Amino acid sequence: MSDEERTKEKRRVYLCSNCNGGCSSNSNTSSTTEEMKNLLTTYLGLSFSVFLGLLPKYSLTYVTSLQSRNRVLALRLFEAEEQLRQVRARRKEDGRANARAAEILAEHRSAWLETEHSLLNRLEDAQAVVSELRAQVESLERELLVARSTTAIVASGENAVARREKTEDGEEEREEEGEVSEEEVDEEERVLLYEEGDEEGLELDEMAAILYQQSLKMPLLSMDGHGLGTQNNAICHSTDSNWFGPSNSSAKPIPDFNPWQSLNYDSVDPMGDLKHVTTRESPWKTDLESSCVPSKMRVLEEELTNLENLGKGDISKIPSLMRKQAKRYQSLSVRIDDLCKRMRASDPYDPAIGAELRIQRQTEFLMEAKHLRHRATETRVKLNTVQSETLNISIFSFGEEFTPEAKLRTRRSLDSIRNNFKEIQRNLEVWLARILGDLEGMSRMREYSNMW
Numbered sequence: 001m002s003d004e005e006r007t008k009e010k011r012r013v014y015l016c017s018n019c020n021g022g023c024s025s026n027s028n029t030s031s032t033t034e035e036m037k038n039l040l041t042t043y044l045g046l047s048f049s050v051f052l053g054l055l056p057k058y059s060l061t062y063v064t065s066l067q068s069r070n071r072v073l074a075l076r077l078f079e080a081e082e083q084l085r086q087v088r089a090r091r092k093e094d095g096r097a098n099a100r101a102a103e104i105l106a107e108h109r110s111a112w113l114e115t116e117h118s119l120l121n122r123l124e125d126a127q128a129v130v131s132e133l134r135a136q137v138e139s140l141e142r143e144l145l146v147a148r149s150t151t152a153i154v155a156s157g158e159n160a161v162a163r164r165e166k167t168e169d170g171e172e173e174r175e176e177e178g179e180v181s182e183e184e185v186d187e188e189e190r191v192l193l194y195e196e197g198d199e200e201g202l203e204l205d206e207m208a209a210i211l212y213q214q215s216l217k218m219p220l221l222s223m224d225g226h227g228l229g230t231q232n233n234a235i236c237h238s239t240d241s242n243w244f245g246p247s248n249s250s251a252k253p254i255p256d257f258n259p260w261q262s263l264n265y266d267s268v269d270p271m272g273d274l275k276h277v278t279t280r281e282s283p284w285k286t287d288l289e290s291s292c293v294p295s296k297m298r299v300l301e302e303e304l305t306n307l308e309n310l311g312k313g314d315i316s317k318i319p320s321l322m323r324k325q326a327k328r329y330q331s332l333s334v335r336i337d338d339l340c341k342r343m344r345a346s347d348p349y350d351p352a353i354g355a356e357l358r359i360q361r362q363t364e365f366l367m368e369a370k371h372l373r374h375r376a377t378e379t380r381v382k383l384n385t386v387q388s389e390t391l392n393i394s395i396f397s398f399g400e401e402f403t404p405e406a407k408l409r410t411r412r413s414l415d416s417i418r419n420n421f422k423e424i425q426r427n428l429e430v431w432l433a434r435i436l437g438d439l440e441g442m443s444r445m446r447e448y449s450n451m452w
Contacts, residue, residue, distance in 0.1 A: 288337040291431050293329070293424055300326055300420045307413045318390045322417055325386050328379050329424050332372070336431060339368055366439040373432050380425055387418060 288294060304326070308319045343365055 288333060291333070291427050293333045293427055296420050296424045296427070297326065297330060297333075300417060300424075303413050303417050303420065307410065307417070318414070321386050321390060325379075325383060325421065328382065329421075329428070332375055332379060332428060333424075335375075336372055336428065336435075339365065339372065339435070362439060366436070369432060369436050369439060373429075373436060376425070376429055376432055380429075383421055383425060387421075390414065 300322075304319045304322055307322075346361055
């Protein structure tokens, strides 16, 4: 029973005793009330002092620390509410700015589309105008060529008529004077036939050029320029008329014409002294270090070590797969290097050994190189499988336990490992291809020498 309950019980007993005794006056009642108050006050003070005396030694400092912590937490809560209020206000402002930017972008995009359509229309109109102008230019060039050819034909016909009339007048004058012989008449007739054949050949060539260019629908060259000019055609057909004429010895002499006389050209001198043959070393004479495979393997080992240090969860499975593939490449490179060492020890080009032994060595080396190429192909297939597995693991294994920096470093390590594997595969395949090409070239040379 507590102190308060005891005090109340004593008060009740005291009141009952007073009531049973029979109070005679109000003065006795007031005196008892004051005594009860004094007693209650004394009791409360005594109980509080006892409570204070029974408190722990460090309770006051603990209460003070709790009060200070409460004030700190209240201050942090107020700051957090203020920051939240600011963030909400900024989000509202950002939303308004984004909406405005989207509206401006939509307006600009519509303007850009309109400009693009207008430019495309203008381009189509310009292309149509260009095609029309080209057609007009081609038609004008054809008309100009036809006009020039017609003019040339008319002029040649007039010249032929004038020469014929001049020849007839000269013959009449000679007949009148009685000085014309049969040989001179024949010579004049042959000259006239030569000139007529020249003009007819020119007319046929001009018309053929017109028809050919019209069929091709191409711009024509000027007939007086570098194309089918009157001078070149006349020379060409004059030679034809001389050749097919009645007498080749009595024809009109034609000066020699060389169409290439205005061009400068170099004399054809022997170039044997300038010949240069580049030689290359046989691929099987190179060692393993020259193929850059060991250096790539060392870099790959460092990257795998870094990946193991970064690996967590399923990522830790990737280095084991990568190391298996690295061991495959290491064994393949060692076997290729061993083949090269044996080829250097027993040179297949050595002329000192017999032909049969040399053929046997070349065949053995060729078969082993083909087997190694097959192994390299299998290794490439396994590399693709390993890369697909590691890609799937890396996609689904980046959880919350990875920091952004760790994710970035892990991805960089994986990319570097993939690139190193590709370069190692390519170096080994190139090395094997060169060895195979050298051996197959030796066998082809042997077959060629046997055939001859």
